[in-house]
Amino acid sequence: GAVVSQHPSRVICKSGTSVKIECRSLDFQATTMFWYRQFPKKSLMLMATSNEGSKATYEQGVEKDKFLINHASLTLSTLTVTSAHPEDSSFYICSARTGTKRQETQYFGPGTRLLVL
Amino acid sequence: AQTVTQSQPEMSVQEAETVTLSCTYDTSESNYYLFWYKQPPSRQMILVIRQEAYKQQNATENRFSVNFQKAAKSFSLKISDSQLGDTAMYFCAFMKQSNTGKLIFGQGTTLQVKP
Numbered sequence: 001g002a003v004v005s006q007h008p009s010r011v012i013c014k015s016g017t018s019v020k021i022e023c024r025s026l027d028f029q030a031t032t033m034f035w036y037r038q039f040p041k042k043s044l045m046l047m048a049t050s051n052e053g054s055k056a057t058y059e060q061g062v063e064k065d066k067f068l069i070n071h072a073s074l075t076l077s078t079l080t081v082t083s084a085h086p087e088d089s090s091f092y093i094c095s096a097r098t099g100t101k102r103q104e105t106q107y108f109g110p111g112t113r114l115l116v117l
Numbered sequence: 118a119q120t121v122t123q124s125q126p127e128m129s130v131q132e133a134e135t136v137t138l139s140c141t142y143d144t145s146e147s148n149y150y151l152f153w154y155k156q157p158p159s160r161q162m163i164l165v166i167r168q169e170a171y172k173q174q175n176a177t178e179n180r181f182s183v184n185f186q187k188a189a190k191s192f193s194l195k196i197s198d199s200q201l202g203d204t205a206m207y208f209c210a211f212m213k214q215s216n217t218g219k220l221i222f223g224q225g226t227t228l229q230v231k232p
Binding site for chain 1: 150152154159160161162163164167206208212214217218219220222223224225227
């Protein structure tokens, strides 16, 4: 299957600082990437859809000024958690969409564990 | 709006035996995709199997197969000859055939394979 990487795999930061998480599709181009948040033993919650060259589309309840998404190229999307607070601590996962219309699939990155102190 | 329901929060199976995980969904769409993803303790989401709604034939991938019942809106996953490495959380997901490509996930089923 296609490979998606995420960096960093884990980050600890102080409250009030900003953290950037990168998501890369390594062996394919992805016009669309997605950002999810996952709490322990829970399902994935879609935060936003990232489209190359255009503004991200955020899900209801997700603060777009807090979670900045940039999709500057066909292989890279970034999520910046601005002015992070302890309640932002979570596991963040990206995915990249690939395939033709009848073979469409999403492949996931390994996730980033964020801990805000 | 589409919803996906996994009614079994936890299941267990003995190694080498067969287990079936349930998934039902609700949609008014006629063209869509269904997926099963596996999330082991490493938390890396791994695609297990996918099914196109227009195909009547059930998808299979080695020891993994699905029972897709379109009229009943049911999409169960059967794991044959269970292995210890199958221990993971399994998510059923729905994607309608559209430009958004959004996945809608079920709540997940934690599967424990016992030696």
